[in-house]
Amino acid sequence: MNAAGIAKEKEQLLDDVRQVLASTEELIDATADDGSQQSRELRKRLADKLSVAKVRLIDAEQAVVGKAKEAAKATDQYVHENPWKSIGIAAGVGFLLGMLVSRR
Template sequence: MPEQTLNNEKEKLLADVRSVLNSTEELLAAAGDEGGEKTKELKTKIAANLKLAKSRLVDAEQIAVEKAKAAAKATDQYVHDNPWKAIGVAAAGAFLLGLLVSRR
């Protein structure tokens, strides 16, 4: 899977998670203070879980960005240190891809 497609999928997933969290917060706010004591307890627990989920989402985003930057830096360094190997690997990949496409 190309890196750009993978990045687009990750961004879409993160946007979907944010959307679900925001919708849940809106539903929780819309419920207001209705209900009995157990309902209020449940709302408090849901709010705490939402806060925790948002915190973990932010942490996961930061880790993903750091890993992506490290991988890009390592790849850039490798290509600069071994330009002919990188060209050879790219050529071999293109050749194999060409074989696969030509068979269909």
């Protein structure tokens, strides 16, 4: 799998985690009326773990964004240092994609 595919997978995973966290918050809010001691303890533990998960998610998002920026800078630097190579590579990739699309 290439770097773009991995980045897309990471972003999808982060989106999935965000949805799970949001659903968990909704569940905690929905069960707030249940007054049993066991339910209150469970909601408290769940809320604590939810806040830890949110912090970790924010850290993971920052790491993904940081790596994406590094990759963009490296690509930009390569293109500036090797403009003709970059044009040649882009033309080659475009040619190959055009051949693949025209066969279908």
